[in-house]
Amino acid sequence: MTRHRWTILGLLNWSKDFFESKGIDSPRLTAELLLSFVLGLERIGLYAHYDRVLKPEELAKFKELIKRRVSHEPTQYITGKAQFFSLDFVVDRRVMIPRPETELLVEETLKLLEGEATIVDLGTGPGNIAVALAKNAPGVHIFATDISKDALQVAQENARTHKVENSISFHAGNLFEAVKGLSLEGKVDIIVSNPPYVSEKEYARLPEELRDWEPKEALLASEEGLEFHRLIISGAGSFLKSGGWLLLEMGQGQAGKIEEIFAASGKFEAPEFLRDYGEIERVVKARRKAEEG
Numbered sequence: 001m002t003r004h005r006w007t008i009l010g011l012l013n014w015s016k017d018f019f020e021s022k023g024i025d026s027p028r029l030t031a032e033l034l035l036s037f038v039l040g041l042e043r044i045g046l047y048a049h050y051d052r053v054l055k056p057e058e059l060a061k062f063k064e065l066i067k068r069r070v071s072h073e074p075t076q077y078i079t080g081k082a083q084f085f086s087l088d089f090v091v092d093r094r095v096m097i098p099r100p101e102t103e104l105l106v107e108e109t110l111k112l113l114e115g116e117a118t119i120v121d122l123g124t125g126p127g128n129i130a131v132a133l134a135k136n137a138p139g140v141h142i143f144a145t146d147i148s149k150d151a152l153q154v155a156q157e158n159a160r161t162h163k164v165e166n167s168i169s170f171h172a173g174n175l176f177e178a179v180k181g182l183s184l185e186g187k188v189d190i191i192v193s194n195p196p197y198v199s200e201k202e203y204a205r206l207p208e209e210l211r212d213w214e215p216k217e218a219l220l221a222s223e224e225g226l227e228f229h230r231l232i233i234s235g236a237g238s239f240l241k242s243g244g245w246l247l248l249e250m251g252q253g254q255a256g257k258i259e260e261i262f263a264a265s266g267k268f269e270a271p272e273f274l275r276d277y278g279e280i281e282r283v284v285k286a287r288r289k290a291e292e293g
Contacts, residue, residue: 006059009050011035015066022070030075034065037079072208085132089158094150096218098128101276102194104283105249106132108274109192112245112285113137120184120239121145122175122193122232125218127155127168129192134164142168145178148217175228176235188239194249195228196221202251225251230261237267240288247285255281262286 006014012031019027032043038061041049054062068078074097076082082091084098085106091097106129109119116139121130124144134142146152152170159165171178198219203211210219221227229248236246246268250258255273262271262284271286 006054007050008035008039008046008052008054011054011059011062012046015062018066019069024069030069033075033079034069035062037081038062038065072212074209074213077213082126082128084128085136087128087132087135087162089126089128089131090154090161091126092154093213094148094215095126095154096214098126101278101280101282102129102249103132104274104276105129105192105194105247106136108283108285109133109190109245109247110136112190113140115139117141117189118184118187119143119190119192120179120188122191123147123195123218123228124155124170125151125194127158127170129194130155130168131158131162131164133192134159134167135162138167140167143171143179143182143184144168145171145173145175147172147174147178148215151215151218175231176239179239184239186239186241188244189241190245190247191232191236191240192247193228193232195232197225197229197249197251197254199225224257225254226257226261229254229258233258233261233265233268237265237288242288242290244288245285246288247283249283250281252280255284258284 015031016028036043076091076097082089082097119142121144124146130142130144149172159168203220262268268286271284273281274283276282
C-alpha cells in the first residue's frame with residue numbers, strides 16, 4: 001500500500017474489496033467510516049475530494065484501523081462514535097453499541113408523551129435512549145440507571161455533549177434498586193428499557209464482534225433470555241402511575257412468553273407487540289391498570 005500514490009477513491013475501492021474478502025459486513029460503509037475518521041471528513045466529503053492523495057502518515061493510520069477491523073473489533077469502538085436517532089454518541093468497550101432497531105423503542109415512547117413527564121430508563125448503557133428522548137421531548141425528566149458505573153460515565157458524557165444533562169439524572173444500581181429512596185413509587189409516567197435478552201445458547205452463537213468485544217453483562221440473560229424482563233415487569237407496577245406505560249425491547253421469538261409474564265403479574269392491560277423494520281417483534285408496550293376503588 002505505501003508504494004502507491006493512493007487517492008481517497010482508490011483507497012475506498014481497494015479497502016471495500018479487502019473487507020469483502022475478509023467477510024466484514026457492510027464493507028463499503030466500513031471503509032467510508034474509517035477513512036472519514038482518519039481524515040476528519042464527513043462521508044460525503046470523501047467523494048467531494050475523491051482525487052486527493054493521502055499523506056504517508058494518514059495512510060499508515062488507516063492501515064492500522066483496517067487491521068483492527070479485520071480482527072473483528074467493531075467500527076464504532078475504533079472510531080469511538082455511534083449514531084442513534086440521528087445523534088452521535090461516544091462509545092467504547094464500557095458500553096454496548098446502540099442498534100438501529102432500538103430506535104423503535106424511542107419512537108413509541110415519544111408517541112405517548114404529552115408535555116411534562118417522569119421517565120425511568122433502566123440499563124441506560126451509553127445513554128442513547130435517555131438522550132434521544134430528552135432531545136426530542138422538552139419537559140421530560142429522566143432517571144437513567146445502570147449497574148455499571150463505567151457505563152454511567154459514558155452516558156453522562158453523551159448527555160453533556162447533547163446539552164440535556166439538566167433533563168437526565170443518573171443513578172447507579174441494579175434495575176429498580178438504583179431509584180429506591182427517590183420517592184418515585186406511583187409517580188412514574190413511563191418506564192423504558194432495552195435490557196439484556198440473549199440466552200446462553202444464543203450467546204455462544206453470536207458473531208465475534210459482539211461476543212468478544214461488547215460487554216457480556218449488557219447482552220446475556222438467563223431463563224431463555226427473559227431474566228430481566230421478568231424482574232422489570234414484576235417491579236414496574238410499584239413505580240408506575242395508574243395508566244402509566246412500560247416499554248421493553250425484546251428478542252425474536254420471545255413475545256409469547258413475555259405475554260405470559262405480563263398476564264401473571266396482574267398489573268397490566270394486555271400488551272401490544274410492535275415490529276421493527278425487519279418485521280421482527282422487537283418492542284412490547286403495556287399500560288398499568290388503573291387502581292380499583
